[in-house]
Structure formats: structure tokens, C-alpha cells
Amino acid sequence: xxxxxxxxxxxxxxxxxxxxxxxxxxxxxxxxxxxxxxxxxxxxxxxxxxxxxxxxxxxxxxxxxxxxxxxxxxxxxxxxxxxxxxxxxxxxxxxxxxxxxxxxxxxxxxxxxxxxxxxxxxxxxxxxxxxxxxxxxxxxxxxxxxxxxxxxxxxxxxxxxxxxxxxxxxxxxxxxxxxxxxxxxxxxxxxxxxxxxxxxxxxxxxxxxxxxxxxxxxxxxxxxxxxxxxxxxxxxxxxxxxxxxxxxxxxxxxxxxxxxxxxxxxxxxxxxxxxxxxxxxxxxxxxxxxxxxxxxxxxxxxxxxxxxxxxxxxxxxxxxxxxxxxxxxxxxxxxxxxxxxxxxxxxxxxxxxxxxxxxxxxxxxxxxxxxxxxxxxxxxxxxxxxxxxxxxxxxxxxxxxxxxxxxxxxxxxxxxxxxxxxxxxxxxxxxxxxxxxxxxx
Amino acid sequence: xxxxxxxxxxxxxxxxxxxxxxxxxxxxxxxxxxxxxxxxxxxxxxxxxxxxxxxxxxxxxxxxxxxxxxxxxxxxxxxxxxxxxxxxxxxxxxxxxxxxxxxxxxxxxxxxxxxxxxxxxxxxxxxxxxxxxxxxxxxxxxxxxxxxxxxxxxxxxxxxxxxxxxxxxxxxxxxxxxxxxxxxxxxxxxxxxxxxxxxxxxxxxxxxxxxxxxxxxxxxxxxxxxxxxxxxxxxxxxxxxxxxxxxxxxxxxxxxxxxxxxxxxxxxxxxxxxxxxxxxxxxxxxxxxxxxxxxxxxxxxxxxxxxxxxxxxxxxxxxxxxxxxxxxxxxxxxxxxxxxxxxxxxxxxxxxxxxxxxxxxxxxxxxxxxxxxxxxxxxxxxxxxxxxxxxxxxxxxxxxxxxxxxxxxxxxxxxxxxxxxxxxxxxxxxxxxxxxxxxxxxxxxxxxxxxxxxxxxxxxxxxxxxxxxxxxxxxx
Numbered sequence: 001x002x003x004x005x006x007x008x009x010x011x012x013x014x015x016x017x018x019x020x021x022x023x024x025x026x027x028x029x030x031x032x033x034x035x036x037x038x039x040x041x042x043x044x045x046x047x048x049x050x051x052x053x054x055x056x057x058x059x060x061x062x063x064x065x066x067x068x069x070x071x072x073x074x075x076x077x078x079x080x081x082x083x084x085x086x087x088x089x090x091x092x093x094x095x096x097x098x099x100x101x102x103x104x105x106x107x108x109x110x111x112x113x114x115x116x117x118x119x120x121x122x123x124x125x126x127x128x129x130x131x132x133x134x135x136x137x138x139x140x141x142x143x144x145x146x147x148x149x150x151x152x153x154x155x156x157x158x159x160x161x162x163x164x165x166x167x168x169x170x171x172x173x174x175x176x177x178x179x180x181x182x183x184x185x186x187x188x189x190x191x192x193x194x195x196x197x198x199x200x201x202x203x204x205x206x207x208x209x210x211x212x213x214x215x216x217x218x219x220x221x222x223x224x225x226x227x228x229x230x231x232x233x234x235x236x237x238x239x240x241x242x243x244x245x246x247x248x249x250x251x252x253x254x255x256x257x258x259x260x261x262x263x264x265x266x267x268x269x270x271x272x273x274x275x276x277x278x279x280x281x282x283x284x285x286x287x288x289x290x291x292x293x294x295x296x297x298x299x300x301x302x303x304x305x306x307x308x309x310x311x312x313x314x315x316x317x318x319x320x321x322x323x324x325x326x327x328x329x330x331x332x333x334x335x336x337x338x339x340x341x342x343x344x345x346x347x348x349x350x351x352x353x354x355x356x357x358x359x360x361x362x363x364x365x366x367x368x369x370x371x372x373x374x375x376x377x378x379x380x381x382x383x384x385x386x387x388x389x390x391x392x393x394x395x396x397x398x399x400x401x402x403x404x405x406x407x408x409x410x411x412x413x414x415x416x417x418x419x420x421x422x423x424x425x426x427x428x429x430x431x432x433x434x435x436x437x438x439x440x441x
Numbered sequence: 442x443x444x445x446x447x448x449x450x451x452x453x454x455x456x457x458x459x460x461x462x463x464x465x466x467x468x469x470x471x472x473x474x475x476x477x478x479x480x481x482x483x484x485x486x487x488x489x490x491x492x493x494x495x496x497x498x499x500x501x502x503x504x505x506x507x508x509x510x511x512x513x514x515x516x517x518x519x520x521x522x523x524x525x526x527x528x529x530x531x532x533x534x535x536x537x538x539x540x541x542x543x544x545x546x547x548x549x550x551x552x553x554x555x556x557x558x559x560x561x562x563x564x565x566x567x568x569x570x571x572x573x574x575x576x577x578x579x580x581x582x583x584x585x586x587x588x589x590x591x592x593x594x595x596x597x598x599x600x601x602x603x604x605x606x607x608x609x610x611x612x613x614x615x616x617x618x619x620x621x622x623x624x625x626x627x628x629x630x631x632x633x634x635x636x637x638x639x640x641x642x643x644x645x646x647x648x649x650x651x652x653x654x655x656x657x658x659x660x661x662x663x664x665x666x667x668x669x670x671x672x673x674x675x676x677x678x679x680x681x682x683x684x685x686x687x688x689x690x691x692x693x694x695x696x697x698x699x700x701x702x703x704x705x706x707x708x709x710x711x712x713x714x715x716x717x718x719x720x721x722x723x724x725x726x727x728x729x730x731x732x733x734x735x736x737x738x739x740x741x742x743x744x745x746x747x748x749x750x751x752x753x754x755x756x757x758x759x760x761x762x763x764x765x766x767x768x769x770x771x772x773x774x775x776x777x778x779x780x781x782x783x784x785x786x787x788x789x790x791x792x793x794x795x796x797x798x799x800x801x802x803x804x805x806x807x808x809x810x811x812x813x814x815x816x817x818x819x820x821x822x823x824x825x826x827x828x829x830x831x832x833x834x835x836x837x838x839x840x841x842x843x844x845x846x847x848x849x850x851x852x853x854x855x856x857x858x859x860x861x862x863x864x865x866x867x868x869x870x871x872x873x874x875x876x877x878x879x880x881x882x883x884x885x886x887x888x889x890x891x892x893x894x895x896x897x898x899x900x901x902x903x904x905x906x907x908x909x910x911x912x913x914x915x916x917x
Contacts, residue, residue, distance in 0.1 A: 042513075042711070051518040051534050052791060058500075071500040073521045083501075090497040093570040097495050125537070150713055185713055185834055194713065194834035227835075232681040232917055262490070263592050263636065264629060368839035369828035370861045370913070374629065374638050379859035379913045381830070381839030397837060400680060400861050400913025438680030438863075438913040 007031075007162045007172035010057075010075065014164055017080060021166075025088065026062040026102045028165040030299065031055075031075075036157035036177075039125065041132040047151055049125065059083050062101045063091040099326035102167050103302045109171035115296060116289030117175040119203040120158060128154045131180060131210050138214030139184045145225065146218050150183035150194070156204070163301040171297050178204045182217040186225055193224035200422045202290045223385075227397035229440035230386060236360040236413065237401065237435040238353050238387070241420035243363050244343075244430040248282070250371045250378075250405055252338055252425070255315065257324020259373060266376030266406060267315065274313045276409045279346040282310035284319075286339035293424025298336030305334050309341075343427035349417035353429045355390040356414065361437055362387055363401060376405040382437075400438035408432050442561065443616045444481040444604040449503075453523040457549055460608060463525070465547045466532035467509045468610050471539035474771070475532075475547075476609035478506040478748065479523075480790040485565050486599035489577040492585070497570070506790035509536040513710075513776055517793050550612030555752050558738045558745045559646035561618035563602035568649040573598055576653045584628060584662050590673075592636060593629035596662075598622070600649065605748070611771075613750035621645070621741065621897060623886070624652050626662050630669040639669025640843075643884030646739045661884075668825065668844050675858035678845070678914030684820035685862065685907045686813055686848065690881035691825060693900035696731055697801050697889065698829040698838040699866040700724070704758050704766075705796040705891075706773035706784070708833050715836030715867050716764065724764045725870030728806050731759040733768055735783055735799030741885040742800035742899030749785035749794055756782045758801075759870070770796045788894035798889060802901030806876025810904045813875045815851035821912060822846045822853055823860060836866035861913035869907060877904030 014029055021027060034054045040047045057080065058071040068091030072083045135152040155178070162172040181198035197216035199208035208216075239247060251267075259265040267275065276282075286304035288294055297303050300322045308316050319335035320328065350356050363384040370379040379402040386393045403411075416429035449455070460477070467475035481503040487494060504521040505528055516538030518531040580596045600622045607615045625642035641664035643657065652658060687695060700716070708714035716724065725731070735753025737743050744753050749771050757765045769777070770785030773796055786797035814822060822845065829840030842860040846853045882901035889898040 046514055046538065048515040048517065048793060049538050050516075050793065051531075053519070053521065054791065055521055067496045069496055069498040071498070073502050073504065086499050090499060090570065093574050094495060094497055095493045095574075097491075097493050100495065148711070148713055150711065192713075192715065192834050194832065224835075229911075234917055262595070262629075263631075264638070367830040367832070367837070367863075368841045368861055369830075370839075370841040370859070372638075372859070374636055375858075377859040379841065379861040379915075381837070381861055381863040381913065383832075383837065397835065398863050398865065398911050400839075400863050400911060402680060402859055402861070402913045402915045404915070436680050436913075436915045436917060438861075438911055440682055440863075440911045 007160060010162060011164060011170065013077060018166060021084065026166050028060040028102060028301065029163065030058045031162040032159065034157050034159045036155060038153060038155035039128040039132055040151045040153040041129065041136055042149055042151035044133055044137065046129055057083065059087045061087040061091045063088065065096040065098055065100050066091045066094045067100050068094060099323055102165050103300045103322040103332065105169060105302050107169055107171065107303060109296055115173060115287060115294055117202045117291065117294045119176050121204040123156065135180060135182045135210035135214040138211045139182050139218040142215050142218035143222050145186045145188055145222055146184050147187045148185035152182040154180050163297065165301060169301045171301060173296055176202055178207055180207050180210065180213055182214050184217045184221045186221040188225045193221055195220040195224055200292065206290065224395050227395035229398050230396050231441050232437065232439045234434055234436050236357060236431060236433045238357060238360065238362045238429050238431050240362065240364045241418055241428055243366055244427045245420060245423045245425035246366065247408065247430065248341065248343060248425050248427055250373060251409065252319065252341065254373050255318045257318060257320040257328065257335065260318050261324050261327045264374050266374060270315055271318065273315060275315055275406065276310050276313040277412055278313045280310055280313050280412060281344040281346065283308050283342045284339060285342055288340045291340040291424065292422060293338065293340040295337055295339050298334050300336045302332055302334040302336060304339050307333060339424065341425045343415065345415040347414055349415060349428065351417060353414065353416040353431055354387055354392065357387050357431065358389060360387050361385065361396065362392065366401065378403050378405050378408065398440040402436045402438065443618050445479045445606040446616050449479065449481060449523050453525065455523065455525060459525050461547060461549050463528045463532050464608060464610060465544050466529055467507050467535050468545045468547055469536050469539060470543050470545050472509045472511055472536055472545065474510040474610055476508050476607065476749065478790050479606035480504060480603060482601060482603040483563065483565055484601040486597060487573050487577060488595065488597040489581045490595050492581050494574045494577055502789065504790045505531065507531045507535040508793065509538050510772055511539050513772070514538050515772065515793055519791050547610050548612070549608065550614040552614045552616060555746055558736065558743050559620055560648065562620065562648065564600040564620045564622050564648045565602055568653065572653060573649065576658065580626065580658045580662055583659060584666065588630065588666050590630040590632055591628060592631040595627045597625045598649065607750040609750060615746055615750040617746055619646065620648065622647060622649055622652065624658060624661065626665045628665045628669050630673055632673045635673060637669050637672035639665040639667065639672060641665040641668065642886050645741050645885040646743060671844055671856045672858060675856040677916050678857035678860050678912065679916045680912060680914040682909055682911050684817050685910050685912065686817060686820065686822045687905050687907065688822065688824035689877060689879045689904045690901060691883040692823060693802050693883065693902035694826050694829045694840055696803055696902060697798060697898070697900045698831040698840055699864065699869050700731065701798050701801045702831050703833045703836065703866050704768055706767045706769040706777060707796050709767050710773045710777050714833045719764045720766065722764055723762050724867055725759050725762040726873045727762045728876040729759055729762050729870050729873055730804040731801070732757055732804065733784065733798055733801045737800055740800055740882065740899050741887065741897045744799065747783045747785045748787045749781065751781045751783040751785060753783035753799055768796045768798060770794055786896050788896060792894050795892065797891065797896050798898050800882065800899030800901065802880065802882060803876065803903065805878045805880040805903045808875045808877050810877050810879055813877055813904050813906050814848060814853060816875065816906065817848045818850060820848045821860065822848050831866065837863065838866055839863045859914055863911045863913065869910060872908045873905055874908050875906040879903045
């Protein structure tokens with residue numbers, strides 16, 4: 001039932017179609033396919049099995065600086081031709097913009113290039129079911145207070161990407177994704193809490209074991225029991241690696257080409273200025289083996305390159321795609337995508353940031369959409385733990401976290417070595433001084 | 442026009458006998474229920490930025506989702522082609538949720554009829570591309586001429602049209618065509634070194650002409666400018682617990698997050714919701730009556746039939762403070778020994794349906810808006826929000842204001858920024874002490890995400906006062 005499209009097949013089809021297209025126009029074709037399965041179990045029973053196979057082709061037409069875009073999930077020749085016509089028709093109604101067009105680059109990058117992100121693995125459904133059952137069972141066995149579960153799940157996907165344009169650029173690559181997760185609920189004194197843990201890798205062999213994941217999910221859920229409200233205060237806050245990567249995500253959004261040329265960023269006019277403390281380094285490393293963000297080229301087909309974004313606390317570059325770079329009259333940085341981002345510190349990494357904190361809060365969850373990229377204002381709901389003298393005292397609920405991102409970056413005091421390799425933003429816990437915590441008591 | 446009925450079934454020669462065969466393949470002797478969900482969706486969008494309509498996009502997504510259900514177990518497989526052999530293969534994969542069992546005979550139902558809440562035609566085809574582009578240019582010009590502090594204007598029009606065909610082993614055989622349009626305007630104003638944003642928009646299940654041939658666009662352009670102007674003057678807000686008045690309309694996102702998700706059938710069957718087992722119990726103040734109503738003509742959150750072919754309903758969730766019912770899809774309703782409330786929805790054929798909200802809102806109370814504000818000595822008046830989120834297990838929810846003011850001695854005073862509200866679902870509605878008589882539904886902009894599936898929804902409420910809620914801010 002899957003339209004198994006290999007890059008070579010579709011390349012040949014497209015090259016044939018291209019010969020009959022309008023030579024005055026430029027065309028770009030992006031194709032992605034993803035095939036896989038996900039299995040979920042709850043209370044030791046299979047809850048659902050979903051097989052997925054997704055295909056998408058996007059055609060971009062540049063017609064004398066006018067652009068049209070159309071996509072389809074049907075890769076028959078007839079459908080591709082229809083989609084091309086549609087994109088052409090759209091381009092006849094849009095307006096010219098001198099910065100639009102294919103990138104200058106032309107290259108050929110075949111799937112044979114080994115990026116270290118494609119690890120096909122033969123697994124049958126029973127193996128997967130056993131894996132998730134074990135995972136959930138370990139969570140239940142861990143503590144009597146684990147009384148319920150939203151189940152454990154496993155998923156795998158084989159992905160293929162291809163890009164081809166009429167300036168003779170061609171690229172394709174394959175990747176795999178595996179993930180195993182468990183969501184548990186704990187109850188004590190009539191109050192319920194839920195938490196989860198997951199592992200996600202390119203290589204099945206590198207997944208954390210079902211036992212590790214089940215236990216970690218249970219531990220995290222139990223730790224949340226007995227949460228108390230606290231008073232409003234201003235204090236140092238440790239953001240867990242997951243939360244830290246969300247904060248760094250806001251930083252990356254603010255230095256992206258579109259945010260800059262739309263003047264919609266609090267980091268406008270901050271190029272070559274110091275925005276982080278001296279000891280912070282932020283790099284983009286597009287080709288990390290096993291990296292969850294590893295990509296050889298961006299969405300326009302520009303090769304991705306390694307770069308230093310923050311060095312000695314100073315902003316070295318914006319993240320520019322082809323269009324933004326032309327619009328801003330700067331060099332394209334291949335950032336029609338963001339690949340792997342690595343945050344490093346010149347200071348020694350404490351093995352446990354919590355031990356270094358006398359009086360503060362550890363934030364492990366944030367909720368809501370309160371990161372304003374235009375102004376840097378930051379205000380979100382949160383869940384975390386009260387810390388005194390380097391120890392967790394109790395979980396805290398119904399709190400808000402507020403500051404301004406620029407101030408938060410300046411106030412970074414240290415980074416832990418608990419790097420989260422599941423995320424394409426690789427950071428450890430970050431300790432930030434002087435955050436306003438709103439509390440319910 | 443239903444693309445599935447008029448083209449797909451004929452072009453792919455999917456006769457009743459073949460449909461029968463596909464459905465019975467998904468339905469073995471071990472399977473309780475099976476359904477086929479055919480979908481063909483056309484989506485487009487047009488955007489003006491820097492006064493140039495730079496790009497338009499158009500996409501087509503079509504396929505068939507096949508589901509086999511035994512008890513609380515579901516198997517899903519889908520095909521993004523409509524070939525008979527691919528559909529048989531998908532049906533075989535879906536039924537692999539059960540270990541064995543023979544094919545079970547099904548009898549296809551006759552196409553059902555139901556009340557149509559919107560016109561079947563595609564908004565994309567009813568209006569020429571030229572008219573869409575000219576409209577965007579008009580709005581852009583209008584804003585730029587009106588506002589000297591303008592730094593950025595982005596205006597967009599988007600529409601989708603879905604044809605669906607639902608066939609199941611309960612005898613449901615239903616076709617539906619679902620139009621949806623959306624208009625959005627975002628402005629950035631600059632005063633000195635300060636930049637602030639304002640945004641507004643609306644839409645629903647109707648044609649573009651309702652937007653293009655009316656003052657709809659200008660109204661929202663004015664609203665976005667007004668909001669940005671207010672935000673240019675906004676001061677830092679104080680953190681802590683305080684009295685909050687929520688404006689009418691879109692602030693109803695409070696209900697969606699604080700209680701709506703917690704009342705979805707799946708969470709309650711699994712007893713993972715903070716509202717589990719509370720039917721008949723008091724969960725809100727007497728003044729609160731809340732419904733989920735999918736039957737309102739042409740609204741963004743409405744559906745004539747849900748994605749399992751059940752007619753949508755007006756479901757009483759909370760009546761005068763007492764919890765009356767949950768929102769159900771077929772699977773959860775069956776396991777909880779009740780009936781579907783027409784809330785079975787899926788993002789597309791590629792996802793399993795689950796209980797989702799439609800239009801969720803609170804019915805009007807007795808107070809005037811100004812009466813409510815005058816009753817507050819010190820607090821916050823929040824009139825617009827950018828979004829929200831909830832943890833259904835512990836009930837903690839958050840929502841973030843995009844326009845808010847301080848109230849001092851019964852009067853609205855300075856605007857404030859960075860206001861995040863956090864509370865506990867089962868607790869917060871008990872603290873609702875005044876409900877206004879000014880019920881308003883939102884303008885048709887809501888999208889709700891659950892388990893990675895997005896669906897359009899509506900919210901609404903009258904002005905209401907919450908005696909105490911935790912407010913986030915940078916000042917102490």
C-alpha cells in the first residue's frame with residue numbers, strides 16, 4: 001500500500017518531466033517519504049498499532065521573481081504534472097520580489113554519503129509489543145503509588161528526503177528514527193500526578209532499555225507527589241535540560257532570518273554584540289553522527305555548514321536562509337533548517353547543578369505560549385522543585401516564571417553536564433539568576 | 442461537491458461490492474467494529490508581507506484511514522492512494538490488532554442524511570486568485586495609510602475544503618464536505634526603540650466572500666492596530682495571587698483548558714483526568730453552565746457529522762456548577778456504556794479518532810460587564826489571549842494574555858504585559874463569583890492540539906470574574 005518511492009526513481013521521473021517544462025521558469029522539487037509503525041500498550045495489553053506511510057512532494061516555481069508553491073501526496077506522473085501547473089498558476093498571481101529565486105549553489109549529493117543517521121533494523125510487531133510491555137511493567141513494579149498509566153509506546157520510522165532543482169542541484173538522504181516512551185500516573189492522598197520518560201535515537205541499538213525508561217518514568221512521577229504552592233519571589237532557577245533547550249530555542253527563533261528581516265526580534269541590531277556571559281559558546285554542528293537534527297542540506301538545497309553562533313558570549317551570525325540572506329544583503333548560512341545546536345561552557349561543568357544552589361527553584365516543566373520573540377518578554381506557567389542548601393526539599397506547583405530573555409541570557413551562571421542528546425538542541429541544565437517566580441501562597 | 446463521491450469512487454472503480462470487501466477485510470470475527478475514512482483535502486494560503494504578495498501555497502492531501510477495534514484496542518493503517526489493492530492491504534494491517542479470526546460479513550448501510558451546517562462548495566474555487574490577492578493588497582494599504590508608527594504588516598488568507606466519506610460496520614455511510622476559511626492580520630508598531638505586536642483574525646465554515654465583500658478585513662485590521670497601540674504603553678505586571686476579570690469571547694480558552702480537556706471521554710475512561718468520577722458532583726460555582734455545541738451553523742468548531750459519522754450535538758458539560766457529562770467518541774462511549782456525543786474527531790485519515798471539543802462555551806449570567814469591573818478593588822482585566830495548555834492529570838492549566846489591564850478601585854487603568862495565568866481546573870471555576878450577560882463566541886481562530894493532532898475548535902464566554910488566580914509577571 002505504500003508508494004515506495006526511491007530517490008533514484010523519483011529523480012528519473014522528475015528529470016523526464018522537467019524537459020517539457022517552461023524554460024523561462026525555475027523549479028524546485030522537495031520530496032519526503034516516511035514509513036513506519038507505532039505500538040502502544042496500556043495495562044499490559046496492546047492499545048493500538050498504527051502503520052504510517054506518508055509522502056509529500058512540494059513544487060516551487062519561480063516565474064520572473066514571482067513564486068508559487070504547491071504540494072501533493074500522490075506521486076503519480078499525472079498528479080505531479082497537475083501540481084506543477086497549480087504552482088505555475090499561483091506564481092502568475094503573486095507579485096515580483098527581487099530577492100526570490102533558487103539558491104546559487106549546485107551540487108550532487110547522493111544517498112550513499114554516510115551521515116550516520118540511517119540504521120534500518122528488522123523488527124517484528126511482537127518484538128515491539130514485548131518492549132513496550134516490559135517498559136510499563138517496570139514502571140508499575142517500581143513503586144506501589146504508580147496506580148495508572150497512559151501506556152508505553154514504541155515507534156519507528158524510515159525517512160527519505162530528496163531535493164532537485166532546475167539549476168542542477170540534487171541531493172537525497174535516508175534516516176531512521178526510533179523511540180520508546182512511558183507515561184505513568186501516581187497517586188497519594190487523593191492527588192494525582194503524571195510524568196513520562198522517553199528515549200529517541202537514530203540507531204535502535206542505542207535506545208535506553210525498556211527497564212531504564214520504565215523506572216525513570218516512575219521515578220519522575222513519584223517525585224512530583226506532594227507538590228505544594230509557594231510564595232512569590234525572585235530567585236535563581238535551574239532549568240532542566242529539556243526546559244533549557246526550549247529557552248535556547250527561543251534564542252534561535254530570534255536570530256532566524258525571517259525574524260530579523262521582519263523586524264520581529266528582540267535581538268535585532270545585536271549582531272557582534274555580547275548577549276551571553278563570556279563563558280558561553282553556541283555552535284551549529286550539522287553533521288553529528290546519530291544527531292537528531294543532522295541534515296546535509298537545508299530546505300532550499302543549500303549545504304549545511306558548521307558554525308560558531310555565540311563565542312565569548314558574542315553573537316557571531318544570524319541564521320539565514322537563501323531569501324533572508326538576499327533581503328538582508330548578507331551571506332546565506334544554510335539555515336533554511338536548524339540542524340544540531342550545541343551549547344558549551346568554558347567554565348567547569350558541575351556534575352550536579354542542584355548541589356551548587358543554596359536557595360532556589362529547579363524547573364522541569366513549562367506550559368503556555370509566553371515567550372515573546374519580538375520583545376523578549378518571557379512569562380510561562382511552570383512545575384518544579386524547591387531547593388535549599390543543594391538539596392531538593394519538595395515539588396512546587398502553580399508557579400509562574402517571568403523575566404526577559406535578554407536578561408535571562410545575561411544572567412546565566414553555569415551549565416551542567418547532563419546534556420540531553422535526544423534533542424537537536426544539545427544542552428545541559430542551565431542556572432539563571434534573578435527570575436521572578438509567581439506563587440499561589 | 443464531494444470529491445470522493447463524484448471522482449474518487451468512480452475513477453478507482455470502488456463499487457459497493459469492493460467497499461464491502463475492504464470493510465469486511467478490516468472486520469474479522471474477533472473485531473468489534475471497523476471503519477473506513479476516505480478524505481480528500483485541498484488547502485491554500487496567500488500572504489502579503491512588505492506590501493508584496495510574495496507567495497501562495499496550495500496542497501492536496503488524500504487517502505483512506507482504516508481502523509479495526511476490539512474492546513479498547515485499535516489497529517490503524519492508511520493508504521495515501523485509493524487503489525483497491527492498497528486498501529485491502531491496509532485493511533489487513535489494521536485488523537492485525539487481533540491475532541486471528543475469519544472475515545466477518547458486513548452489510549453496507551444506505552447513505553445517511555443529516556442537517557448540513559455549512560455550504561458544501563469549496564471556498565478555494567468560489568473566489569478567483571486575483572480577488573484574494575487584491576483583497577490582501579487593500580488591507581495592507583489601509584493599515585499603512587492609517588498608522589504612521591507601522592513597522593511591519595503581515596496579512597494572510599487561508600482556506601481548506603475537505604470531502605470525507607465514512608463507512609463503518611454499524612451501518613453508517615456518510616458523505617460530508619467541509620469548507621473552512623481563515624483571515625489573519627499581524628502588525629508591529631514602533632515607538633522610540635520599543636516594538637510591539639498586535640494581531641487579530643477570524644473565520645469559519647463559509648466562503649471567502651464573507652470576508653472579502655464585507656468590512657470583516659478592516660474590522661480586524663483596526664483591532665490589530667488597537668491591540669499593538671495598547672501594548673506599546675503596557676507596563677510590567679506584578680506576580681502573585683489576585684482577582685481577575687476575563688473579557689467575553691476568546692478568553693473562553695479558560696474553559697477549554699481548565700475543564701474542557703479534563704471532560705474528554707478517553708481521559709475519564711482511563712481515569713487519568715482530575716475530573717474522573719465527578720459526574721453529579723459540584724465542580725464550579727452555581728453561576729457556571731458550560732456546553733460543548735458542535736451544531737452552530739458555519740462556526741469554525743462545528744461539524745454536521747463528526748469523523749465517525751455521528752451527528753454533532755449540544756452537550757451539557759456543567760449545569761449550574763454540577764458536572765453533567767463527558768464528551769465521547771464511539772470507542773470510549775462503548776467502554777463507558779454510554780453513547781457517542783458526536784465528539785469523535787481526527788486530524789486526518791492518517792490518525793485515529795478520539796474525543797475532541799467542538800465549540801465550548803459558558804452560557805450568559807446576570808451581570809453587566811461594567812458592573813463586574815466596578816466590583817473589583819484591585820485586580821486584572823484580561824481581554825485577549827495568545828494560547829493555553831493543561832495537564833489533565835493534576836488539573837494545572839496555563840494561559841497567556843496578549844492584552845490585559847490593571848483594575849484599580851473599580852476602574853480599568855494601565856495596560857500590562859507578560860501576564861500568564863495559572864490555576865487548577867477543578868478549583869478555578871468554583872471561584873467564579875460573577876458571570877456577565879454578554880456571551881460572545883470567538884471570531885473563529887482556535888486550533889486545539891492533542892496527542893499531536895490539530896483540529897479547529899471554537900470557544901466563548903461572557904465576561905466573568907474569578908476571585909483568585911495566580912498571575913505571572915516580572916514585578917514582585
